[in-house]
Amino acid sequence: MVGKRLLVTPRFGLARVLSKRGLCSRTEAQRLIRAGLVRLDGRVIDDPEFPVRDMHTARIDIENSRAVAATSRYLMLNKPRGLVTTTRDEQGRDTVYRCFEGAQLGWIAPVGRLDKASEGLLLFTNAPAWAAQITDPANGPDKTYHVQVDAIPDAPVLAAMQAGVVEGGEFLRAKSVLLLRAGEKHAWLEIVLDEGRNRQIRRLLTALNLNVLRLVRVAIGPLALGDLPKGQWRELSVQEVAVLGGDD
Template identity: 75%
Template sequence: MTRPRYGLARVLSKRGLCSRSEGERLVREGRVRLDGRVVRNPEHPADLQHALIEIDNVEASAVAVRHLMLNKPRGLVTTLRDERGRDTVYRCFDGAELGHIAPVGRLDKASEGLLLFSNDPQWAARIADPATGPDKVYHVQVDRIPDDACMAAMRAGVDCEGALLRAKSVSLLRAGEKNAWLEISLDEGRNRQIRRLLAALDIGVLRLLRVAIGTLQLGDLPKGQWRDLTVEEVAALGGD
């Protein structure tokens, strides 16, 4: 039986040792040994299960698979490093020694709520794929009280610079005198989709909170805190 072989950088990622881009950098810098010799080509084929890999002269074994959820605070950027020096979501993991974990999807700086992380790129890809991933549910505070026609337009879709932006479902949670809270469900994840959709309808977003991904609820997890997912939660979201 033929053993699966992939490019070395991809093997590093599949073993949960680093992201694929970080693996490419490590390989090109000559910091990775494959079966006893330095390899500088990130696409050099390697045996996924049995290759002996060393990083900085230390044997790099596959790490335990991790899946976790974070209640992302507002004001943090969803990236490992920010070229502008802004605080990132990884500040929430200071001191946890989790190894390499990557965000599964994104929330923009001004948004908050449920954000997944994992060192399992295959699982993450299934969650993030619009065709296979679960719906995402948001609670959105807006600067006016949308009428039925406006919410129907959100569901039908609005053309925004050539892209049709739509919500799978929209409902009014509560309303005050000048603003309201909406529950919006998406079955795809385009960049700043809700903000762009509402802006096209002349609605401003005051607050945007993701409260659920599929069956997984944010619940009462405190802001800035994280926890590991249970085996059942992982399977319900997209596990094998």
């Protein structure tokens, strides 16, 4: 007689469950739990890794309020130059959350980041699994940038961007590079990346003696920035969410 295979429901730590419910970041969840502000099935839990038997049915309360799963949100922002991609900045600089002032969105987190001097398409969500698909270095969608540089790169330099260079102990390359237009001293390039390393484009171009004047992300996979005004945001459609990574 063949025995029946038992189905084991995976257990997640309490902090991860709060994050997966779209209520806060895992770091914030850990802080709340350690502060004794979270109850699981009526019991105060102070261990962020305390296993939750069923993340969907467990009763969780934060500061005496029921922690029900938040409605999944998926947003795109046209990030202006000069804003930091972080929730809080220790130096007191303006962050991307300034663009959402007055909106009742609950907790949302950036999907990846753009540095302070960069502009363009930046995604936000409260669905961690969806965000992980977008930022996955192996399987995430390509990112497309329009980059203004302080010279007119010739064909060998464009080829070198795709061949790659070693900078700071890392191999940096672009998936594709296209010269969009050129003036007397400056040029605009379209650069596509299929991986995401810290300040990758700036470091790659600096290694090839090109300085970046402007850097604008114009697309993530098939999702284009389009004519969304600078500093403005909008919700993604169901179709856009699905084509980028599916619903969480």
